[in-house]
Amino acid sequence: MTKLLVDNKEIEIEPGTVLLEACLRNHIYIPNLCYLPGMPHPDASCRLCFVEIDGKVVPSCTVKVNGPMRVKTDTPAVRKLQQSALRLLLSVHEVDCANCPANKQCALQEIARFLRVGLKPKGLDRLLKEPSIVSDHPFIDFYPNRCVLCGRCVRLCRTKEGRPQMNFSARGFNTVISFYGANRESMPTCEECRSCLKACPVGALVLREPARE
Amino acid sequence: MHEISAEEQQQIAVCIGAFAPKRGSLVPILQRIQDEFAYLSGEAMRKVAAHLGITPGEVYSVATFYNQFRFHPPGKHAIKVCLGTACHVRGGEVILENFQRKLGIREGQTTEDKEFSIDRVACVGCCALAPVALLGDKVYGHMAPSKVEGLILGIHLEKERQEREKAKHESNNS
Numbered sequence: 001m002t003k004l005l006v007d008n009k010e011i012e013i014e015p016g017t018v019l020l021e022a023c024l025r026n027h028i029y030i031p032n033l034c035y036l037p038g039m040p041h042p043d044a045s046c047r048l049c050f051v052e053i054d055g056k057v058v059p060s061c062t063v064k065v066n067g068p069m070r071v072k073t074d075t076p077a078v079r080k081l082q083q084s085a086l087r088l089l090l091s092v093h094e095v096d097c098a099n100c101p102a103n104k105q106c107a108l109q110e111i112a113r114f115l116r117v118g119l120k121p122k123g124l125d126r127l128l129k130e131p132s133i134v135s136d137h138p139f140i141d142f143y144p145n146r147c148v149l150c151g152r153c154v155r156l157c158r159t160k161e162g163r164p165q166m167n168f169s170a171r172g173f174n175t176v177i178s179f180y181g182a183n184r185e186s187m188p189t190c191e192e193c194r195s196c197l198k199a200c201p202v203g204a205l206v207l208r209e210p211a212r213e
Numbered sequence: 214m215h216e217i218s219a220e221e222q223q224q225i226a227v228c229i230g231a232f233a234p235k236r237g238s239l240v241p242i243l244q245r246i247q248d249e250f251a252y253l254s255g256e257a258m259r260k261v262a263a264h265l266g267i268t269p270g271e272v273y274s275v276a277t278f279y280n281q282f283r284f285h286p287p288g289k290h291a292i293k294v295c296l297g298t299a300c301h302v303r304g305g306e307v308i309l310e311n312f313q314r315k316l317g318i319r320e321g322q323t324t325e326d327k328e329f330s331i332d333r334v335a336c337v338g339c340c341a342l343a344p345v346a347l348l349g350d351k352v353y354g355h356m357a358p359s360k361v362e363g364l365i366l367g368i369h370l371e372k373e374r375q376e377r378e379k380a381k382h383e384s385n386n387s
């Protein structure tokens with residue numbers, strides 16, 4: 001076991017544990033969207049899980065605890081970066097919680113509350129994608145303007161399936177999740193798996209209403 | 214949807230067959246196919262996937278990352294809107310938007326009647342004329358929304374004229 005000091009709280013953790021995970025397990029909350037336990041190489045794409053170690057700001061999902069450390073999760077530098085990252089995410093997000101299946105269990109809402117950032121930040125243009133619903137999976141609808149591109153779904157699909165059924169497509173502001181080539185024959189396992197649906201921290205992947213099938 | 218003929222199937226197979234079945238061949242194969250057909254059809258991407266032992270989704274994912282690939286056959290009148298730095302600064306985006314609205318398609322797409330397609334390109338080398346659009350190989354400088362209207366109208370009128378001529382010709386012959 002190795003000891004570390006997080007915000008003046010001493011915690012003990014098995015060496016080799018990811019710092020983000022060590023904190024979360026000890027009830028020290030750090031905002032995060034893209035982290036998936038057990039993945040060898042974290043994407044560290046959401047840029048929300050910052051902490052300060054010896055005055056250096058780093059994403060905590062990329063740090064392994066291998067000895068004593070002093071970590072701060074609540075410095076002005078950390079909060080500023082987290083708030084900016086969140087504001088940018090929200091600037092490409094169609095905030096319509098009342099009509100979203102994730103309402104009240106949404107990671108984005110929770111993080112916004114925690115960081116005290118309004119869901120409709122001022123001073124940034126809102127860029128939305130067209131079309132707002134993509135139905136290229138036999139029974140899952142994808143909502144590009146709710147997706148935070150955390151990549152959890154894609155990475156899980158890749159580990160479960162070996163041959164991924166979903167991928168990122170396009171790039172930059174146009175990046176979306178795509179089920180291109182999906183059909184019932186090519187993906188007989190989707191019915192039972194549904195990993196992507198469960199992993200989505202927001203309401204971007206939704207089981208299609210039977211009425212629309 | 215554009216139907217793929219048996220001959221085209223054969224052509225696709227030839228393009229693919231020229232490359233080793235390894236992941237690193239993916240982009241070169243796609244480039245070869247695009248050279249041949251001017252776009253990547255679903256059928257072509259499925260065949261490439263089968264050759265490389267990956268899913269069509271992975272092929273699509275890589276292909277859509279690059280601007281050089283199209284997924285629809287180009288229209289008879291291929292419109293290219295420059296969004297290089299100079300054209301971007303001079304409102305190229307507005308010109309693109311105008312073409313898209315006028316034709317009811319988005320960049321990378323082709324109208325249903327296969328007459329028009331729209332693509333964005335980076336600098337075409339005449340920044341002094343920014344914003345620039347191309348119709349086929351012909352360059353149109355200092356583009357403005359009214360010029361977009363004019364260009365499309367011109368093509369429609371020309372088409373109507375040709376059809377009238379043809380009709381006249383036929384009635385003269387009979």
Ligand code: SF4
Pocket residue numbers: 093094095096097098100101102103104106107108109146202203204
């Ligand atoms: S994903 Fe979350 S923040 Fe976005 S609309 Fe749904 S509930 Fe609201």
Ligand code: SF4
Pocket residue numbers: 146147148149150151152153154177196199200201202204205
């Ligand atoms: S669909 Fe959900 S899980 Fe997948 S990248 Fe988007 S937000 Fe993340």
Ligand code: FES
Pocket residue numbers: 031032033034035043044045046047048049059060061062
């Ligand atoms: S959880 Fe660390 S960058 Fe997303």
Ligand code: FES
Pocket residue numbers: 295296297298299300301335336337338339340341343345
């Ligand atoms: S940027 Fe458009 S021609 Fe150079």
